[in-house]
Amino acid sequence: MPLPAPHVLIVDDEEHIRRIMSIMLGKRGYRCTTAAGGEEALRTAEREGVDAVLTDLMMPGLDGLGLLRRLKVIDPDIVVVVVTAFATMETAIEAMKAGAYDYISKPFNEDEMALVLEKALERRRLIDENRRLRKEIGEREDRGSFLGDSPAMRRVFGMIAKVAETKATVLITGESGTGKELAARSIHMNGPRRERPFVAVNCGAIPANLMESEFFGHVRGAFTGADRAKTGLVAEADGGTLFLDEISELPPEMQAKFLRVLQEEEFRRVGENAVRKADLRVLSATNKSLPQEVKEGRFREDLYFRLNVVRIEMPPLRDRREDIPLLALRFLEETVKRNGLPPKKLTPAALKLLAEQPFPGNVRALRNILEQAAVMSDGEHIGPDDLLFTGAAPGPAPDAPGDPGAGALLRLPPDMTDLKTAVRLVTAETERVIISRALETVSGNRTRAAQLLGLSRRALITKIQLYGL
Numbered sequence: 001m002p003l004p005a006p007h008v009l010i011v012d013d014e015e016h017i018r019r020i021m022s023i024m025l026g027k028r029g030y031r032c033t034t035a036a037g038g039e040e041a042l043r044t045a046e047r048e049g050v051d052a053v054l055t056d057l058m059m060p061g062l063d064g065l066g067l068l069r070r071l072k073v074i075d076p077d078i079v080v081v082v083v084t085a086f087a088t089m090e091t092a093i094e095a096m097k098a099g100a101y102d103y104i105s106k107p108f109n110e111d112e113m114a115l116v117l118e119k120a121l122e123r124r125r126l127i128d129e130n131r132r133l134r135k136e137i138g139e140r141e142d143r144g145s146f147l148g149d150s151p152a153m154r155r156v157f158g159m160i161a162k163v164a165e166t167k168a169t170v171l172i173t174g175e176s177g178t179g180k181e182l183a184a185r186s187i188h189m190n191g192p193r194r195e196r197p198f199v200a201v202n203c204g205a206i207p208a209n210l211m212e213s214e215f216f217g218h219v220r221g222a223f224t225g226a227d228r229a230k231t232g233l234v235a236e237a238d239g240g241t242l243f244l245d246e247i248s249e250l251p252p253e254m255q256a257k258f259l260r261v262l263q264e265e266e267f268r269r270v271g272e273n274a275v276r277k278a279d280l281r282v283l284s285a286t287n288k289s290l291p292q293e294v295k296e297g298r299f300r301e302d303l304y305f306r307l308n309v310v311r312i313e314m315p316p317l318r319d320r321r322e323d324i325p326l327l328a329l330r331f332l333e334e335t336v337k338r339n340g341l342p343p344k345k346l347t348p349a350a351l352k353l354l355a356e357q358p359f360p361g362n363v364r365a366l367r368n369i370l371e372q373a374a375v376m377s378d379g380e381h382i383g384p385d386d387l388l389f390t391g392a393a394p395g396p397a398p399d400a401p402g403d404p405g406a407g408a409l410l411r412l413p414p415d416m417t418d419l420k421t422a423v424r425l426v427t428a429e430t431e432r433v434i435i436s437r438a439l440e441t442v443s444g445n446r447t448r449a450a451q452l453l454g455l456s457r458r459a460l461i462t463k464i465q466l467y468g469l
């Protein structure tokens with residue numbers, strides 16, 4: 001066994017039982033420590049750290065159940081197996097409720113004990129593994145990869161830290177790709193609700209006729225096709241955070257319903273009279289101007305005020321160019337790692353070119369450019385030629401019907417003199433038009449579009465994101 005022997009703590013007030021168990025388990029390769037009672041066991045666990053605890057229930061002083069509860073406070077994932085005589089069966093059940101992994105009844109059988117212990121340790125390993133993975137994901141979603149060192153971003157981080165502790169509704173505004181969703185997740189992850197769900201909803205993506213039931217759920221038979229009850233997003237987010245993305249797209253009836261959720265913390269399922277409670281923290285985001293929407297009568301003013309208690313404005317990337325190298329290097333590093341590529345470097349010229357771009361698509365566009373460059377470039381260096389700035393060129397409206405080639409040329413900036421760059425832009429533009437046509441042809445079905453274009457589904461999705469289709 002290459003792993004260190006699992007450390008098992010044996011707790012029993014009877015000396016001979018401790019001895020028998022130690023011998024049995026020692027033979028099977030476990031490292032055993034014994035304790036004659038609850039207090040001693042607790043001290044050992046605190047001092048040495050153990051992988052599993054086998055404990056008798058009836059002991060003078062701190063008994064098995066008390067020990068279990070104390071151990072769980074020190075380490076909620078600790079595996080505890082209780083050993084019990086028939087007389088204490090009820091206590092064994094109570095122990096299971098208090099978080100024991102399993103119980104063995106006395107007199108015990110050696111194989112059974114070994115088996116239970118082995119399973120308990122296996123579970124412990126799974127829990128550890130899970131925690132490690134969660135931590136990795138958490139770190140990636142959390143501040144760890146929410147990057148920025150510019151004064152503007154430092155201000156944003158400061159506001160997030162302050163507001164995360166509270167339940168205040170926060171409206172996050174900013175251009176597309178500036179990190180609004182990342183900010184919302186970060187508020188959730190840094191606040192007291194971090195262990196509860198974060199439910200993100202794109203208000204523009206739910207068909208109007210399904211919206212009420214998507215948000216609030218429905219009872220069985222509420223409408224044709226409702227052959228099952230549905231929980232709804234609001235109830236799913238209970239105790240956690242509901243993130244309403246593209247809030248300006250919420251239709252008027254839903255605006256009224258959300259006002260009630262915010263004011264009364266109440267909602268009603270479709271087809272049900274009973275009023276339900278929801279303890280929510282609501283965050284929302286938009287890249288439209290809500291005051292403008294209010295002025296033009298499309299958005300309720302009272303709801304706007306409720307949502308806009310705290311406002312965080314995500315600065316466009318062009319106003320914080322000092323963040324570009326930091327972001328670019330991180331995106332490159334991540335892509336290289338994710339795809340198992342050899343390490344790559346950005347040349348100073350490439351970095352300079354990046355720092356000069358207008359980036360109408362903000363951080364998302366920067367990320368796409370680097371992901372593409374990392375995958376497409378040969379060799380270890382990424383130079384200016386490897387960077388493909390699609391959509392960076394100002395020009396007439398995209399998607400002009402007609403010859404894709406002509407459309408592409410129309411989008412060239414007037415001062416474009418470098419032939420190589422021009423060709424790349426035209427190629428990219430042609431690709432964009434062809435992909436968008438293919439998607440139209442198959443009504444947006446990506447699998448079929450991929451077949452049509454002779455691309456893998458994944459490659460297609462990458463390109464859809466790249467071109468913002």
Ligand SMILES: Nc1ncnc2c1ncn2[C@@H]1O[C@H](COP(=O)(O)OP(=O)(O)OP(=O)(O)O)[C@@H](O)[C@H]1O
Nearest residue numbers: 145146147148175176177178179180181182363364
């Ligand atoms: N400061 C940042 N650090 C690291 N990654 C970022 C940062 N800002 C944005 N990103 C990345 O850029 C992409 C876009 O971010 P996000 O989805 O949060 O933007 P958004 O403002 O919600 O965009 P949209 O308005 O288009 O929905 C994501 O991949 C995100 O991880």
Ligand SMILES: [Mg+2]
Nearest residue numbers: 180181245285
């Ligand atoms: Mg978003």
